[in-house]
Amino acid sequence: MLVRSRDARRIRTRFAGQPHPSEASDVHGPTSPPPTVVLVHGAFTDASSWAEVIRLLRTDGLTVLAPANPLRGLTQDASYIRSVLRQIAAPVVLVGHGYGGAVITHAATDADNTVALCYIAAFGLDAGECVGDITNRFAPMPVTEANLTDARPARFPAGLESELYIRQERFRQVYAADLSPRVTDVLAVTQRPIAQSALSDTSGPPAWASKPSWYAIAAADQMLNPIAQRFMAQRMAATEHLLKASHAVVLSQPGAVAAMIQEAVEHATDRGDGNGGKRLGSR
Secondary structure (H helix, E strand, O other): OEEEEEOOOOEEEEEOOOOOOOOOOOOOOOOOOOOEEEEEOOOOOOHHHHHHHHHHHHHOOOEEEOOOOOOOOHHHHHHHHHHHHHOOOOOEEEEEEOHHHHHHHHHOOOOOOEEEEEEEOOOOOOOOOOHHHHHHHOOOOOOOHHHEEEOOOOOOOOOOOOEEEEOHHHHHHHHOOOOOHHHHHHHHHHOOOEEHHHHOOOOOOOHHHOOOEEEEEEOOOOOOOHHHHHHHHHHOOOEEEEEOOOOOHHHHOHHHHHHHHHHHHHHHHHHOOOOOOOOOOOO
């Protein structure tokens, strides 16, 4: 697969799995353990969405973790994922899907063992930015307020923070149009809500400013504008993979997602770097 890598000064092409020539050359020697892949899901789903990606990565001999993203707010969610990273005695390739991208961006800034970031149709926020800032900057998508609902049961205490779901009758159209109704009917009734405040919580300094990044753009995404995805990918100087997929790309194209993650793992392994060196041209 031909993929594209951008930095602030030039555009170049390379083949999947080939190391970035712009990376620093420091290594920690042959005793460094192989990277562990940590998968962070986004809103309206759970860690089971990674099931086929996990199977493919494990078939390749990789160690994989897929913790539950609390979806309570960016600060809380990033703090939890950061605590998971600190328990891993190996380099980490950290992967986020959708809102999970905002979480890994915030969580990995001071995670020294994170050697690469992978964004799957995900929010790669900058400092002081929130999810709403990105969605409002580009043309609106079908996942508008009309397709979201606060489905909090009436028995919940008054004053409890609102939680957002996608309306079940619109779920397939806006989230997973490339999956069969048989699959999306189940996904619609098992979706996990996200706290409404998570969409307005602002990010801290972005981890992608100091760590090499990959980005899978879902070209048929009806949740996160593909133009916004490309903007974020280019801003972080990520290696881009363009996939013809909905927002549910981890379910509809697990092979392509796993291949991109494997590429990041191979890059980190080639460098032998447990500190995720800064890419030339990044800030």
